Amino acid sequence: MNDTINRVETGAKVNKDFELFSDLQNMEHEQIVFCSRPEVGLKAIIAIHDTTLGPSLGGVRMWNYSSEKEAIRDVLRLSRGMTYKSAISGLNLGGGKAVIIGDSRTQKSEGLFRAFGRFVDGLSGRYITAEDVGISEREMEWIFTETKYVTGIPKHMGGSGNPSPVTGYGVYMGMKAAAKRAYGSDSLEGKRIAIQGAGSVASHLANYVSKENAALFVTDIFPEKAKKIANETGATIVDPDAIYTLDMDIFSPCALGGVVNDDTINVLSCDIVAGGANNILDNEEKHGEMLVRKGILYAPDYVINAGGIINVASELEGYNEQQSMEKTSRIYDTTLQIFDYAEKNGIPTIAASNKLADERIKAVAGIKTVYSSKSHFSGRKGETYLRNRS
Numbered sequence: 001m002n003d004t005i006n007r008v009e010t011g012a013k014v015n016k017d018f019e020l021f022s023d024l025q026n027m028e029h030e031q032i033v034f035c036s037r038p039e040v041g042l043k044a045i046i047a048i049h050d051t052t053l054g055p056s057l058g059g060v061r062m063w064n065y066s067s068e069k070e071a072i073r074d075v076l077r078l079s080r081g082m083t084y085k086s087a088i089s090g091l092n093l094g095g096g097k098a099v100i101i102g103d104s105r106t107q108k109s110e111g112l113f114r115a116f117g118r119f120v121d122g123l124s125g126r127y128i129t130a131e132d133v134g135i136s137e138r139e140m141e142w143i144f145t146e147t148k149y150v151t152g153i154p155k156h157m158g159g160s161g162n163p164s165p166v167t168g169y170g171v172y173m174g175m176k177a178a179a180k181r182a183y184g185s186d187s188l189e190g191k192r193i194a195i196q197g198a199g200s201v202a203s204h205l206a207n208y209v210s211k212e213n214a215a216l217f218v219t220d221i222f223p224e225k226a227k228k229i230a231n232e233t234g235a236t237i238v239d240p241d242a243i244y245t246l247d248m249d250i251f252s253p254c255a256l257g258g259v260v261n262d263d264t265i266n267v268l269s270c271d272i273v274a275g276g277a278n279n280i281l282d283n284e285e286k287h288g289e290m291l292v293r294k295g296i297l298y299a300p301d302y303v304i305n306a307g308g309i310i311n312v313a314s315e316l317e318g319y320n321e322q323q324s325m326e327k328t329s330r331i332y333d334t335t336l337q338i339f340d341y342a343e344k345n346g347i348p349t350i351a352a353s354n355k356l357a358d359e360r361i362k363a364v365a366g367i368k369t370v371y372s373s374k375s376h377f378s379g380r381k382g383e384t385y386l387r388n389r390s
């Protein structure tokens, strides 16, 4: 896969002429589904990027996009990211994602989400949905009413519930691997760690980090959220804009993507960037290289925030929390392996991670030329990954 498409983060400008089919070809997507039900206000796009490794899985995001073009770009980029995330995490899943265009505070309804569920069901398991920005367990229940191809449903319904605790643990493991690489020890004791965003992932991460007696800093655009983490962990609160210039060892973006960009990279003073947000680098290629030149070690976002997908993937075979945590702890080794590969090949860590993910996909695609009764007789693709659900 190539990296010719600039990242488009939610809310960011689309900075390239829009050519749908050339984008699909450049980014190597398999299928895009546009879903419309005006009577319930549904405007959704499902993007299936790659199903070489298994059925595509990725969350559905509800966001008030400023244009349809922006929504399409977002879903293309996010679904491609899911392919890499599952591939590097050793999961037998492909990459997919969905976006619903609308205001998640005012436009949610049972009808809208059930209609979306029916569109997901129509894909017969080629796409399995999950929770993402703007979506809560209540909407997952509505979707589940219409399709079994959904993960992240509440625990009392046999699902895995909120993935954030596992994501937070994985980010912690990835951060420790980066510390091991940068400092020779994975202890975070005394390290100045700045967490941007005081949401679900951040609160779990902050808990782990504070137990190691790190010097923790936290910020949020909603001061009460930062205060909550500060009360629980003893972290120092900083202003949202001040986080970039803070004298810190580790910068951990856990809010939005695109925060390592042309404006921030020059003022960042840290040894490591390791956070839970998706698409931390505004432009993977450019900013990955700039970080190398600044001597900052980057733990690729989709590698270390994969705890969430590892957790929901476990749901497909019968949820087991302990197994999910155990698998997520392997993020430590995967991150070190990526650092080694990057060093050996003289490339940025994000490029190393993309290459390793690509290699796994190509290897599996290669073995599919060998006849196997499993793939022939075990039913539709995706079906075997799911428990029987009524």
Ligand SMILES: NC(=O)c1ccc[n+]([C@@H]2O[C@H](COP(=O)([O-])OP(=O)(O)OC[C@H]3O[C@@H](n4cnc5c(N)ncnc54)[C@H](O)[C@@H]3O)[C@@H](O)[C@H]2O)c1
Pocket (backbone or CB within 6 Å): 133, 163, 164, 165, 167, 196, 197, 198, 199, 200, 201, 202, 219, 220, 221, 222, 225, 240, 254, 255, 256, 257, 276, 277, 278, 305, 306, 308, 309
């Ligand atoms: N929840 C998961 O399991 C999971 C899994 C993988 C990736 N992620 C990614 O991790 C990030 C955080 O996810 P979450 O579930 O914790 O979300 P969340 O909504 O609970 O937390 C995000 C927090 O960031 C704050 N924020 C937004 N813009 C900010 C800014 N400019 N400066 C400071 N704070 C700001 C918000 O107020 C909010 O408190 C997202 O990018 C998400 O895509 C989450």
